[in-house]
Amino acid sequence: MTESAGALRNKKLPALIVVLITSLLAGFVLWRLDHAPSTDDAYVYADTISVVPEVNGRIVEMPVRDNQPVKQGDLLFRIDPRPYKDALNQARARLVTLDKQIALTQRSVNAQQYNADSVKAAVERSRAQAGQAADTLRRMEPLLAQGYTSAEDVDRARTAQRSAQAELNAAMLQAQQAAASVSGVDALVAQRAEVEAQIAIAELNLEFTEVRAPFDGRVAALRTTVGQFASALKPVFTLIDTRHWYVIANFRETDLKGVHARLPATVYLMSDTGKRFDGKIDSISYGVLPDDGGVVMEGLPRVARSINWVHVSQRFPVKIAVQNPDPDMFRIGTSAVATLRRGASR
Structure with a gap:
């Protein structure tokens, strides 16, 4: 009886060991899934x-x-570049021509200004002569009644006064005409600024x-x-x-608890599963296109989450920045596997 009980215990011992190992493995897998979620729904990405x-x-x-x-x-x-060089040379030639035209016009303007100044001086001379004639007439008119001067002298003074006033009026009109005829180079200067802008554009086009x-x-x-x-x-x-390489990994929404930017990650490529690369989460997507008949928001990535009749957790893209990538291995679209190291962040 004792021997049969011992034999029974010996038969149960392997089964208990198997159950214990299975429990340990299941516990390790659950711990692994909680602390290091992984996905093979990933690919390599780079900006273009x-x-x-x-x-x-x-x-x-x-x-x-x-x-x-x-x-x-x-x-x-x-x-x-030949058409753009020609356009640049043409614009520069226009600038040279315009500068010469401005210089020539400026000399003409200076001559006009000198003439206006001369006419202005003539106006002042005529004004002085008119004033002198008027003063002479005022002095002679009282002397006529006293007999100190003749009527003929007074008439000559009046004639001189009227003539001086007429000359003053004519000189003033000439001064106004001379001042109005003085032109300027403002329009040409504005054209010069336009040509300089055309030169700048021509230089830029040549650089392009x-x-x-x-x-x-x-x-x-x-x-x-x-x-x-x-x-x-x-x-x-x-x-x-190629300065920055990323892995876009689609993780289940149930795996995103505690996942944040700069969380460490490990990735490897299907082209060489023996090499591992460290990385950090750059960002986490905050929207995907729902495929269950909900409202469609254009411009967001679509990630399917239904397999036949089974409704699975939605997946969200997680952008992982790869550190020290191998430039000979990383290609846009290469399949990859990504594992998050949530335990390392703690």
């Missing part, structure tokens, strides 16, 4: 720009090729014929070469900003 010229023209030089890395300031392509990389990046989607006519504001190719 469309490289567009700001002037029209034929491409005469393109030293880059598709998928080539470039440095900030590298020449991407050059548009034929060279399109250079605004940052370190990689050329993508290049489908043209030298000889193609480039239109202003029409993309020629895409430039990927």
